[in-house]
Amino acid sequence: MSTGTEPYVDDVVVDDAGQQESFLEVENLRVWFGTPRGMVRAVDGVDLQLRKGETLGVVGESGSGKSVLSRAIMKILAPNARVLDGSRIRLDGVDLATVNPKKNRHLWGVDLSMVFQDPMTSLTPVITVGKQLTETLRYHLDLDAKAARAEAVRLLRLVGIPEPEKRFDQYPHELSGGMRQRVTIALAISCSPKLLIADEPTTALDVTVQHQILNLLRDLQASSGMSMILITHDLGVVAGRTDNIAVMYAGRVVEMAPTRRLFSHMRHPYTRALIDAIPKLDHPSHTRLASIPGRPPTIVDPPPGCSFAARCPSAQDRCTKETPTLVTTPDSERHSAACFFPLGTPEGDVARRRNIEAGVTAAGTPVLSGVTV
Amino acid sequence: MTELVQQRPGPESVTEIEAPLEVFDEHVRPVRRRRDFGALFGVVWIALVALAALLAGVLPIPDPNEVTNSFSAMPSADHLLGTDAIGRDVLSRIIYGARVSMAVAIGATSLSLLIGVTIGMVAGYFRGAADATSSLFVNFMLAFPPLIFLIAVVTALQPGLLTLVVALALVGIPNFARVARANTIAFADREFVTAAKALGARPLRILTRELLVNVMLPILSLALVVMATLVVAEGSLSFLGVGVPPPTPSWGGMLAAGRESLSEEPQLVLVPALFFFLTVFSFNRLGDWARGRVGRESSI
Amino acid sequence: MAGSGTAHLRDEDDIVLSVRNLTVEYVGSRGERVFAVSDVSFDARRGETIGLVGESGCGKSSVAKAVMQLPAPTSGSIVLEGAEIAGVKGAALRRQRRKLQMIFQDPISSLNPLRKVKDIIAEGLRVQGGTSKKEVAARVQSMIERVGLDPDTAADRRPHEFSGGQCQRISIARAMVLDPEVLICDEPVSALDVSVQAQIMNLLEEMKERYQLTMVFIAHDLAVVKNLSDRIVVMYLGKVCEVADADDLFASPAHPYTRALAQSIPEPDPEAQIQEAALSGDLPSPLNPPTGCRFRTRCPLAQEICATDEPEVREVRPGRFAACHFPLDESATDEPPLDASADLDHSAERAVVA
Known part of the structure; x- marks a missing residue:
């Protein structure tokens, strides 16, 4: 600690x-x-x-x-x-x-630029990879055609695309998913x-x-x-x-x-629950996962209270009535958590132990197996 | 510090607990604040026309073929929409004419839907030879100018309402077949169809239990648009004199009859034309509305 | 990689599912021949979970579909409780389907959007026949409850009213209501949020214990596969690379591809050493797979023989089967401990000098 x-x-x-x-x-x-x-x-x-x-x-x-x-x-x-x-x-x-x-x-x-999950969000299917790159370069950086082409090829090489001169004239659908994502990265970084x-x-x-x-x-x-x-x-x-x-x-x-x-030093019960829910390669097989009950909500007119309270094994009465704000933790200026009963603190440990003993949280959620203090 | 709570096997330990919050899909569409008044009007109008057509016999209106001696009269208390060139009550003829329009809209469209959807679903699900054969038929039908086809069929057969309905149904089949085929292909790729196969379901069961309802949603919105088209087609045929034979009243026939005195008595054309317009407009608006609904349903 | 061969198959009484020399080839949309699965074999004991793992294009989903006869494989044998099912059709196949069920990846697409939950779950019993209406209703009711949904509120709703995780529960209920011997799970948790994924994995484990279920679990996430499996088959480009017990496989991979996979997994541990790219390049096209070992184009250990001779699956160490001419030995991944022991030696020396 x-x-x-x-x-x-x-x-x-x-x-x-x-x-x-x-x-x-x-x-x-x-x-x-x-x-x-x-x-x-x-x-x-x-x-x-x-x-x-x-x-x-x-x-x-x-x-x-x-x-x-x-x-x-x-x-x-x-x-x-x-x-x-x-x-x-x-x-x-x-x-x-x-x-x-x-x-x-x-x-x-x-x-400011962005890379998306689906490369086709930023690539046009009907224009060659090279032209999409040179158009961006010419628009934003005012390069002439020759300089833009040279720069585009340099960028394609930079993002690890083999044979960039050949790829320059190909369409996005001719590339694999990984190659397409490389092209969108080249696009995103083209203007530094x-x-x-x-x-x-x-x-x-x-x-x-x-x-x-x-x-x-x-x-x-x-x-x-x-x-x-x-x-x-x-x-x-x-x-x-x-x-x-x-x-x-x-x-x-x-x-x-x-x-x-x-x-x-994770403090928020959600962070901990998220980590615990992931199967890990160094755990033996058939290790029972500590799952989080329920599912992530989408919020419309939220009642007061912590939005995680319904799924949180530490939830207390206060969590269902007041909304916690993000506050700096006492032991580090750069660490903050939005929780009344942070993990690793005395009040957090007491809260969780109380729920484990009761088998149910203040929000009425049963405490699932595998939940620890 | 790390005491493990005893695991409890059994269903209770996996019960999903609902967060007490409004929960729904993340990709929500923007609010549509305005109601679709066009579609609302469409429902009311078509309901009125259909009801009038159905109840034509019991409504307090004169016989549509009863000739009076007031020719081409303007609307009056006796004749709410006036009379035509030989003194028949226009309102009564409009209402009886609606029977023809509705019979065509509903009868021909249903028949066409039944045959078209069957062809399209079989073609889309089995592909191969079934698909090739039906494509040939559908393309053949589409290559034929519909009006010429209709005139050919109607003149070759006994003229009458039934002939008209059958002929118009034939014209509508390719539309339904194509949409049904496309949707069947799209849904047949979905995993729930694979799951049904994995359970051992036979093709007929998959077509009727899994695919039919899904295919019918877009088909029903298409049906409304086809109804509009067929009402126009019936009107055109009657206008050309190959529709329902006189003296049975029909809107197209009334238009044709009024055409000769268009400059002197424009109301004889305007009244049926207005009914025509509003009915076709209503079907189309309803079709648009239904298509919007289907889009939203299938995006869920 | 490339592993043909059946050295890893077990000759025991309690083998429930045995897949031998499975090959799936089909004609693609442009008339080209796609070699999706080439000569893959594996078997599963009663109550055992076999994990099939590999990246996209390795053929793991094609294996699942072929075992399910959806459609039947190009060639190969699939023996379920002693009965051959490859190529079986009609009523005979329908009877076998009761014993062999499947769960799909996409929780939304695998449920008919316009049918009620109770009808979706009852479908298998109705198709298979022989169960009275009352009995069907009762079994559907109890199955809904068993997968963790509330039967009173869930039964009459349609799939779009449920979240992805709940839809996956419905899928599990649909498969389990037939009381199958073998359950094939094709990426059942990869579309779910992390917190929900754990719920579904736990549910599958419970189902397995309760019903003595034999499972084939397919996923691209190595940690997920390891958690649920007893034995893992690593696939690459339609071939078997390596077969081992789940607990041993990633600790000491024998096949270079398995090692690359293990090194690529992002571990939720900031102290973990990030390797330089474990593998370069992309997957070759399954239309024209490389000669010899299919992994050789990306393998850091490839030699000439790898291009000419296809390695067979063989037992490279006790209980460990790999299809590689140059399998890694057990200590191959233990470089850090080696360094550490070197340090220890130095300190020991220093201690001696002192």
Whole structure:
């Protein structure tokens, strides 16, 4: 339980100078969607900071709001989305809400770019790979045809595509899934972005190809110094490849910490439950998994209380009545959790032990087998 | 610190607990605040026309073929929509004419749907030879200009309502066959059909229990549009004089009769034309509405 | 890889399912010949779970469909409780289907959107016949409960009112209501959220214990397969690479492909060493698979012989079967411990010097 080995806690008190250091700042972001059943709170008050050159992992299940968050930053939300007043996204000190995308065509696509889960989201099926790349280069960087071609071939080589001159004239459907994802990465980094958002970039790929793509992103980041947000449902993907991790649940960040610290000192019961639910290769076969009851919710008009309370083995009366906010943990400035009874604290242990003994939580949920203090 | 709670086997330990929150699909569509008044009008209008056609015999209206001595009269208390060139009550002829339009719309479309869907589903499910044969038939039908085909059939056979319904049904078959085939192919690829095969279900059972309902959703919206087309086709045939033989009233026949005195008594054309227009419009609007609904259903 | 051969098959009394020399080839949409599965063999004891693992295009799903006779394989033998089912048709096949059921990957697509849950689950009993209406209703009711749904509220609803995990429970109920001997699960949890995936995996384990079920479990996620399986078959491009007990396989892979897979898995542990790309390149096309060993184009250990001679599945160490000319030995992946022992030696030396 010591924090002595924590390499990422640089214990710089977050003062004004610290604020300056943040490259991307998201403040109280709220994105709601109008639906037949009412306003869905896809993102409901998210605060995030990302420093230059760092990688932030955003982890969550379906409906956690992780993709909506990235689309809000990219300003590519669906038409029925509403960004609520008071939401603020600042990139390098510039409030993105004040930037007109029509006048400032080179912010999105140059400073900010994105890689999607499905490569075909950013590739056009009827245009060759090379032409899609050169068009972007010519539009944003004003290159002439020859220079753009040379740069496109260089980019294709950079992302590890064999025979880039030949691939240049091929159509996306002639490439494998892994190659297509490499092309979209080439597109995304073509204008040297300062921030790259990768939304489930490897979910559709096989593990061996996933490994290659994740390594590619890591190498590109190391050489360019860009910041990166890696969005995924897979804690394994972010474990070795991020500086910080934000865990999202039901539209909110429930825990945020430097990566190593998050894994060694997880505070939020959801983070712990998520880890415990994953089968691990080094466990013997037929190890019973500690599953989480129920399923991730989508929130419409939430009653007061923690959105995880219904599934949480630690839930107490207070959790069903008050909504916890993200607060810094006492032992680290950079670790925060939104929980009244954090794991690894005396009150958290008492709460959980009480529920295990009662066999049921304050929310009326039976405590499943395998739940430990 | 790490005491393990005793595992409890049995169903209770896996019971899924619902979060006490509104829970539904993440990919929700935007709210459609406005009601579809066009479709609402369509339902009301078609219901009125169908009801009038059904109850024509008992409604307090004169006989459609009863000749009075007020020729081409304007609307009055005696004749709500006036009279035609030989003194027959226009409202009564419109209502009796609606019988022809409705018989065609419902009768011909049903017949056509029944045959077309059967052909299309068999072709789409079995593919191969069945598909090739039906494609040949469907393409043959489509290559024929429908009006010429209709005139040929109607003149070759005994003229009358039944002939008309059968001929129009034939014209409608390719539409239903194509849509049914395409949807059958799409659904036959879904895993629930594979699952039915894995349970040992025979093709007939799969076609009727698994595929039919799914194929019928888009087919029903198509049926409304086909109804509109067939009402127009019947009108055209009657207008050309090869539809229902006089003196049986029909909207197309009334249009044809009114054509000769169009400049002097335009109401004789305008009244049936208006009914024509509203009925076809209603069917089409309903078809559009149904197609929108089907889109939403199948996206679930 | 490339493994033909049947050295790993067991000659025992309690073999419930035995698949021998299974080959699936079909003609693709452009008239080309696709070699989906080439000469794959495996067997399963009663109550055992066989995991089939491999990346997309390795043919694992084609194996599942071929075993289910959906459609029948191009060639090969599938023996279920002593009876050959490959090529069996009509009523005889229908009777066998009662013993052999399947769960699919897509929880939404595998349920008819317009049928009620109780009808979906009852379908198997109705198709198979011989069960009275009352009995069908009772068995459906108890099966809904057994998969963890509330029979009173679930029975009359349609699939779109359920979440992915609940739909998968309905699929399991549909298969289990026939009380099959063998259950084939084709990626049953890969479309589910992590928290729900664990629920379904636990449910499958419970079903297996309760009904003495033999399972063939197919997935691309190695950790998921390992958790549920007793014995694992690793496949690559339509061939068997390696067969081993679940607990041994990834600890000491014998086939270079198995090792590459194991090294590619992102472990939820920030301290884990991230390997440089374990494998380069993409999967070759199944239209024109490489000669010799099919893995040789991506194998770091490939030699000339790998292009000319196809390796057969053989016992490379006790209980370990692999199709490779140059199988890895048990210590091949233990590089860190080797380094550690070197350090230990040094410190021992220093201690001695001191």
